[in-house]
Amino acid sequence: MRVGCAARTDNDAVTKVRMAHPMVDVLSVSVFYASRGLVVIMPALFVAGPGMLELLKLLQDGRFHSGEALGAQLGISRSAIWKQLQGLEAEFGVEVFKVPGRGYRLASPMVLLDVERISRSAPGLHWPILVRSSVDSTNAEIFRRLDAGTPAPFVLMAERQTAGRGRRGRVWASPFAENLYCSLVLRVDGGMSQVEALSLTVGLAVARALQACGVEGARLKWPNDVLVDGRKISGILLELAGDPADVCHVVIGIGINVNMTFDAPGVIDQPWTSVRQCLGRAIDRNDLAVELLLQLHDCLSVHWQHGFAGLREQWEALHAWRGRSVALTAGSNATLGVVLGVDERGAIRLNVDGVDRAFSGGELSLRLQQ
Numbered sequence: 001m002r003v004g005c006a007a008r009t010d011n012d013a014v015t016k017v018r019m020a021h022p023m024v025d026v027l028s029v030s031v032f033y034a035s036r037g038l039v040v041i042m043p044a045l046f047v048a049g050p051g052m053l054e055l056l057k058l059l060q061d062g063r064f065h066s067g068e069a070l071g072a073q074l075g076i077s078r079s080a081i082w083k084q085l086q087g088l089e090a091e092f093g094v095e096v097f098k099v100p101g102r103g104y105r106l107a108s109p110m111v112l113l114d115v116e117r118i119s120r121s122a123p124g125l126h127w128p129i130l131v132r133s134s135v136d137s138t139n140a141e142i143f144r145r146l147d148a149g150t151p152a153p154f155v156l157m158a159e160r161q162t163a164g165r166g167r168r169g170r171v172w173a174s175p176f177a178e179n180l181y182c183s184l185v186l187r188v189d190g191g192m193s194q195v196e197a198l199s200l201t202v203g204l205a206v207a208r209a210l211q212a213c214g215v216e217g218a219r220l221k222w223p224n225d226v227l228v229d230g231r232k233i234s235g236i237l238l239e240l241a242g243d244p245a246d247v248c249h250v251v252i253g254i255g256i257n258v259n260m261t262f263d264a265p266g267v268i269d270q271p272w273t274s275v276r277q278c279l280g281r282a283i284d285r286n287d288l289a290v291e292l293l294l295q296l297h298d299c300l301s302v303h304w305q306h307g308f309a310g311l312r313e314q315w316e317a318l319h320a321w322r323g324r325s326v327a328l329t330a331g332s333n334a335t336l337g338v339v340l341g342v343d344e345r346g347a348i349r350l351n352v353d354g355v356d357r358a359f360s361g362g363e364l365s366l367r368l369q370q
C-alpha cells in the first residue's frame with residue numbers, strides 16, 4: 001500500500017491521501033452489526049461478489065423463495081445458493097429464515113441500492129454511477145479506479161464500507177444496506193481556487209437533499225457537517241489527487257446516516273442521528289441518493305460559475321451556530337469567539353474580543369461553548 005503525503009488547502013477541509021494498492025473484498029474475519037439486533041463475529045472467507053448481491057435482490061421482497069427457484073434464477077445449484085446464503089449472514093449480518101418446505105426469506109425486508117433506478121431518476125447528470133456491495137472506502141476505491149484509468153467524472157456508492165474514512169483519521173461507521181456511502185470524483189482544471197470552499201458547497205447540497213426528503217431540521221455546521229438538533233447526520237470528506245496547482249481530481253465523499261438506529265459500542269464518538277430517527281420511519285435510500293445527486297449537480301454548477309459567493313446566502317440560511325459562542329481549535333490552540341457567519345471564500349467569521357476575524361483551514365474545528 002502506498003500512502004502519499006497529506007496536503008490540505010488553506011481554506012477547505014480537503015486532504016490528499018493516495019492509496020494505490022488494490023484490495024479485494026475477501027475478509028478473513030468479519031466483525032459487524034446489523035439494525036435487527038444481530039451481532040455476528042465469526043471466521044469467514046466469503047467473496048462479497050455480485051452473486052451475493054443478486055441473491056439478496058431476489059430476497060429483498062421479504063417473501064419465501066425456494067432454493068430451487070433461486071438457483072434457477074441465478075443459474076447456480078441449490079447447494080451454491082445455500083453457500084451464498086451463509087455468506088450473506090456471515091459477511092453482511094443479513095438474517096435469513098429457513099423454513100423446510102417453504103424455502104428462504106429475509107427476517108426483515110430491505111431495499112438495496114438500485115443503480116438503474118437511480119440513473120433513470122437522475123437523467124442529464126452525465127455521471128456514470130457504480131454500486132458495489134462492499135468496499136473498504138468509496139473514496140479509496142475511486143482512487144484505485146482513477147489509477148487504473150477510469151475517467152472522471154463518476155459516482156461510486158457502496159452498500160457497506162469496511163474501512164470508511166472520516167475526517168482527522170476517524171472511522172466512518174458504515175453498516176450494510178443501512179446508510180448512504182457515496183463518492184463523486186470530478187476533474188478540476190482551474191487550480192486550487194476552484195476547490196476553495198467546495199466542501200461548504202457540498203454540505204449545502206446534502207442539507208438540501210435531506211430537507212427534500214423530509215428532514216426539515218437539517219442544518220450546517222462549519223465547515224461541512226450536517227446536523228439535526230445538534231446531532232450529526234452526515235459527514236463529508238474531500239480528497240485531492242494530482243497536482244493542485246494544475247490538473248487534479250477531487251473526490252467528494254459523503255456519508256449520510258439513513259436507516260441506522262443503533263451503533264456498535266465505541267464506533268461513533270459523537271452525538272448522531274439518522275433520517276429514520278428524525279422521521280420515525282425508514283426511507284428508501286434510492287430516493288435520497290437521487291435527491292443527493294440532483295442537489296449536488298445544482299450546487300456544483302453554481303459553484304463552478306460563481307464560486308461559493310453564489311451560494312453563501314443559502315448556506316447562511318441553514319447555519320446551525322450563528323450567534324453561538326464557540327471555541328475554534330487548531331491542534332492545541334483555541335480561539336474563543338461568537339459566530340458571525342461565513343465569508344464569500346467559505347472562511348468562518350468570529351467576533352473575537354470585539355474584532356471581526358475570518359479563519360480558514362482544514363485543521364480547524366469548532367466546538368460549542370456553553
Ligand code: BTN
Pocket residue numbers: 136137138139140161163164165166167168170172180181182183225234235236237252253254255256
Ligand atoms: C467526517 O468525518 O465527517 C467525514 C465522513 C465522510 C464519510 C464518507 S462515506 C463515503 C466516503 N467514503 C469514505 O471512506 N468516507 C466518505
